[in-house]
Amino acid sequence: MILTQCAVCATELGLSLGKKCGRCSTRYCGPECQVQHWKEGGHDTLCKKIKKAGGAEQYNANEKYAEAVAVAAEACADDTKGQTCYICTQALHWKTKEGLVRGCACRGTAGFAHVSCLAEEAKILFAEAEENNLDGKALESRWARWYECSLCEQRYHGVVYCALSWACWKTYLGRPESNRARIAAMTELGIGLYAAGRFEDALSAQKADMATLRRIGASEHSILDVQTNLANTYGALGRHESALHMKRDVYSGRYTLFGKEHRETLRAANNYAFSLVSIQHSEEARSLLRKTMPVARRVLGENDELTLSLRGVYALMLFTPDDATLDDLREAVSTLADAGRIARRVLGSGHPTAVRIEQSLRQARAILSTREGDVEPLRAAVEAMAPGDA
Numbered sequence: 001m002i003l004t005q006c007a008v009c010a011t012e013l014g015l016s017l018g019k020k021c022g023r024c025s026t027r028y029c030g031p032e033c034q035v036q037h038w039k040e041g042g043h044d045t046l047c048k049k050i051k052k053a054g055g056a057e058q059y060n061a062n063e064k065y066a067e068a069v070a071v072a073a074e075a076c077a078d079d080t081k082g083q084t085c086y087i088c089t090q091a092l093h094w095k096t097k098e099g100l101v102r103g104c105a106c107r108g109t110a111g112f113a114h115v116s117c118l119a120e121e122a123k124i125l126f127a128e129a130e131e132n133n134l135d136g137k138a139l140e141s142r143w144a145r146w147y148e149c150s151l152c153e154q155r156y157h158g159v160v161y162c163a164l165s166w167a168c169w170k171t172y173l174g175r176p177e178s179n180r181a182r183i184a185a186m187t188e189l190g191i192g193l194y195a196a197g198r199f200e201d202a203l204s205a206q207k208a209d210m211a212t213l214r215r216i217g218a219s220e221h222s223i224l225d226v227q228t229n230l231a232n233t234y235g236a237l238g239r240h241e242s243a244l245h246m247k248r249d250v251y252s253g254r255y256t257l258f259g260k261e262h263r264e265t266l267r268a269a270n271n272y273a274f275s276l277v278s279i280q281h282s283e284e285a286r287s288l289l290r291k292t293m294p295v296a297r298r299v300l301g302e303n304d305e306l307t308l309s310l311r312g313v314y315a316l317m318l319f320t321p322d323d324a325t326l327d328d329l330r331e332a333v334s335t336l337a338d339a340g341r342i343a344r345r346v347l348g349s350g351h352p353t354a355v356r357i358e359q360s361l362r363q364a365r366a367i368l369s370t371r372e373g374d375v376e377p378l379r380a381a382v383e384a385m386a387p388g389d390a
């Protein structure tokens, strides 16, 4: 994560409290921890190495990046056996000796790559756009190479996303605090850590991100983006009330800023509805989803990841309450079966949205068959009681 704690006692320092090692910028809550780190924490031998790497933040990011690449390559090992990188054409990276990964919707023999090769490409493309002063749209599409596969145009997911987000952060962290690429990289890191299920680390990166944005007076738009990520992380950590409040704010903020048909507004609605469903506020969830789903289907289309995700949340809202009716359960199963089919075809069966829908479908079917089972014997019993012909 981003270094916001004392290196010795882990006291939270935010972006500016405490003091730094004069040589390598390692952060401490005060002189006592610093002295202890030097004498007993091995800092006397590490300090030079950290300074040489470019300071504490850079050193930490480099280390975390190498760990994340190893984790990603390990997780992809079965999938990538016998394949080669589509960028450098080798199985093992010539310099780092890292293995291959694939964490997008590419199938067959497509899309295998080294995290280092993907990162190098993204870095070069973005640098080119900056040097040539390309417009905001071009910058954004180049930046997308940090989080989206250029072949299948789907977002990376899981540990592959996480490794790339460390690559992104270590590339731009040395820039001034208000630099757009540095801020965007910090946001990527938060999302990447979340994608890998490292929620505590994601929370710390996202809090630092938010503090930075507030400090430099960033736009409402950027703040809403980070609030969204923060809300998801609160949700994942089980802090549902915090998540709910934040998601409601983001939804109404986006609605006001962009209108009801904008993708960002629809995404915010999806997030807010999911929170409502998870704490069983079914009525509110129902009215929000009834309003939002038709808009998503019309504006984004049936094959869009967000439309599929909304349908998944709608089904959850139908089948998870204890008092769900048989009609609710049947509608949930048919919604999930249909959305699941589309998700597998469009996103690939390994995509998180496809996986989530598949899991929900299994649960909904299990509940439905139990409930139908309850009803069948009852009906048989009633029929048995029916008076026979006189």
Ligand SMILES: [Zn+2]
Pocket: 006, 007, 008, 009, 010, 011, 028, 029, 030, 033
């Ligand atoms: Zn300390």
Ligand SMILES: [Zn+2]
Pocket: 021, 022, 023, 024, 025, 026, 043, 047, 048, 050
């Ligand atoms: Zn030092």
Ligand SMILES: [Zn+2]
Pocket: 085, 086, 087, 088, 089, 090, 093, 113, 114, 117
């Ligand atoms: Zn490669």
Ligand SMILES: [Zn+2]
Pocket: 104, 105, 106, 111, 149, 150, 151, 152, 153, 154
């Ligand atoms: Zn791909």
